[in-house]
Amino acid sequence: MSITRKWATKQQRALEILVILERTYPDATCSLTYQTPVQLLVATILSAQCTDERVNKVTPALFARFPDAPSLANASIEELETLIRSTGFYRNKAKNIQGACQKIVSQFGGEVPQQMEQLLSLPGVARKTANVVLAHGFGIIQGVTVDTHVKRLSGRLGLTEQTDPIKIERDLMRLLPQPQWENFSIRIIYHGRAVCKARKPDCGVCQLAHVCPAAITPE
DNA sequence: ATCCCGAGGG
């Protein structure tokens, strides 16, 4: 009952949230479309401040024209910008995608590196992108992916008081079992898109409302 | 006007 919930530790609540999310979204996966780790990296860079749905509309033409790191490394920046324009921030993204692919070719043998430190050395790649690529590209769980949804829901659910994504990630890494880190993120993202939306959260149908300090529950 | 699977620079 609410008595035990009131004194439940953050860790206990985090685990309960994880269990409910796994039951609610049993088939949740990465919603970006890609064929190779390089394509996953590119799609993830493109997903910054952009819906995955929008990313998936530009990547088919992009990857048909430039399917791998060498071709992206040698692409004309203008053509790259045109192909990815609708995802926003297209100048930075084009520059970063090309810069990352050039470094992948020159320093990593044309393959996406599988070490966090090496990934973070690529332009346009920070913890969020690196976590996505490691988890979905290679099955390596190094951290918790903290995107805008994970940030918003972690706050609403009372799992962290931090606002800096790096500090939020640190809190979530303490609260959740390591093998479940990406399971948690991917399902939080699903839930953030479908129910716990930024503007009008649908608390009335939310499976987590009973463990959520921010839930708006009608009497 | 606000938000979307952010990152880099000041």
Next chain:
DNA sequence: CCCTCTGGAT
């Protein structure tokens, strides 16, 4: 810490 980069959807 702050700001900027960007277009599309709501």
